Amino acid sequence: MKTTTLRPSDRRFGIRLLAAAGVAAAAAVPFALLLVLVEGRWRPLRDLDRDAANGLHGVAVDHPAWTSTLRVLSNYVWDPLTLRVGVALLTGWLLWRGARRLAAWAAVTAVAGGLIGLGVKTLVERARPVLQDPVAHAPGYSFPSGHAMTATTSFAVFLLVLLPMVPRRARIACWAVAVVSVLGVGFTRVALGVHWFSDVLGGWLLGLAVVVLTTWAFEAWRSDTGRRPTHVAEGLEPELTGPSPEPDSTPR
Numbered sequence: 176m177k178t179t180t181l182r183p184s185d186r187r188f189g190i191r192l193l194a195a196a197g198v199a200a201a202a203a204v205p206f207a208l209l210l211v212l213v214e215g216r217w218r219p220l221r222d223l224d225r226d227a228a229n230g231l232h233g234v235a236v237d238h239p240a241w242t243s244t245l246r247v248l249s250n251y252v253w254d255p256l257t258l259r260v261g262v263a264l265l266t267g268w269l270l271w272r273g274a275r276r277l278a279a280w281a282a283v284t285a286v287a288g289g290l291i292g293l294g295v296k297t298l299v300e301r302a303r304p305v306l307q308d309p310v311a312h313a314p315g316y317s318f319p320s321g322h323a324m325t326a327t328t329s330f331a332v333f334l335l336v337l338l339p340m341v342p343r344r345a346r347i348a349c350w351a352v353a354v355v356s357v358l359g360v361g362f363t364r365v366a367l368g369v370h371w372f373s374d375v376l377g378g379w380l381l382g383l384a385v386v387v388l389t390t391w392a393f394e395a396w397r398s399d400t401g402r403r404p405t406h407v408a409e410g411l412e413p414e415l416t417g418p419s420p421e422p423d424s425t426p427r
Contacts, residue, residue: 206319206380213301213318213373224371228304231366235310242310242367249311249363253356255321258329259285265336276396277412281332284389288328288382292321295381304368311367319377320370326360327382335390338410346408 212220235242251257262285269278301318315321330353341349361375393411394404405413 203384206377206384209373209377209380210295210299210318213377214299220373224304224373227365227372228306228368232306232310232368235366235368236308245363245366246311248359249322249367253322253326253360253363255289255325258325259289262329262332265332269336272415274412274415276393277336277415280389280393280411281336284328284332284386287389288324288385289321291385292319292324292378292381295319295377296321301371301374304371306368309368311369313369317370318374319381320361320364320374321378322364322370323357323361323375323378324382324385325378326357327379328385330357331382331386331390335407335411336415338408339413339415 235245262281266278266281266285269275269281296316296318299318300316303313303317334349334353338346338349357379361379364370364375365372390411397403397405402414405411
């Protein structure tokens with residue numbers, strides 16, 4: 176009986192397929208669980224949402240100056256349009272540098288995040304909070320938070336692209352700014368009364384899932400082209416600091 180021997184490239188491809196399935200499951204499970212709880216109207220989660228919304232809304236009503244600051248942060252500094260423009264400019268700069276695959280990763284991460292978030296909103300059709308004396312309004316459905324999801328994907332793009340050009344001593348500060356910004360986006364949306372806490376948590380989880388999957392795909396490309404694996408602390412493409420981060424001919 177004739178036996179077939181798998182080539183090394185076939186074995187690597189099979190391993191990558193299994194790894195991709197595992198990564199996809201690990202990234203999607205927390206969000207899927209939250210979605211089930213939201214759709215099932217799980218009482219502890221509803222109580223948490225209500226308590227967070229009412230508590231922060233009371234503070235917002237009593238402190239108009241503080242609320243105005245939150246509006247500026249939410250509607251201008253951390254607005255999804257602002258962050259997407261930033262990613263678009265970064266993508267253009269990467270193309271100018273010749274880092275085509277890294278530019279494609281940044282663009283796909285941003286676009287996929289936006290489309291997936293919009294699709295889930297349309298499917299779930301969750302209503303936004305209705306509060307007395309509202310301090311802000313927002314259109315569309317509530318779950319997941321588009322602000323929170325866009326902040327997660329955008330700051331991940333900024334970090335993973337730009338870290339190679341940041342001195343090692345300053346990288347902790349960059350991570351701190353990104354984390355504070357992502358958490359701050361979620362806080363402003365709940366404090367302004369336009370999202371439930373679970374909406375924000377869903378946006379964070381779904382955005383993280385998108386980043387994990389697109390980053391895994393980029394790392395698979397690096398492996399295929401013979402480049403060394405990278406650590407999240409040094410960004411996706413350490414070679415970006417060189418004169419030609421992505422030469423046409425790569426070792427196999």
